[in-house]
Amino acid sequence: MSLAGIIGALIFLGLGMAELVLVKQSAYPALRWRYEKAKTTQSQGLSPSTIMAVVQFQCLILMPVLGYLLGNRMTSMFG
Secondary structure, X not given: OOHHHHHHHHHHHHHHHHHHHHHHHHHHHHXXXXXXXXXXHOOXXXXXXXXXXXXXXXXXXXXXXXXXXXXXXXXXXXX
């Protein structure tokens, strides 16, 4: 547990949270509207909640792990 790894994880967590807010504010309403409109023709496809669950996993789990790994890599590269 290096300090650079933890700082990298926190930075990427912040970026992931900002991305999540941006997606919830801009993309989710359009996804929901398109899904509700398509329900009348039985061609809705994936539900918006499934798409948002994948985005949340990516933003809140994968981004901090990537930040931790990159933070450790930067320490080994630059000493």
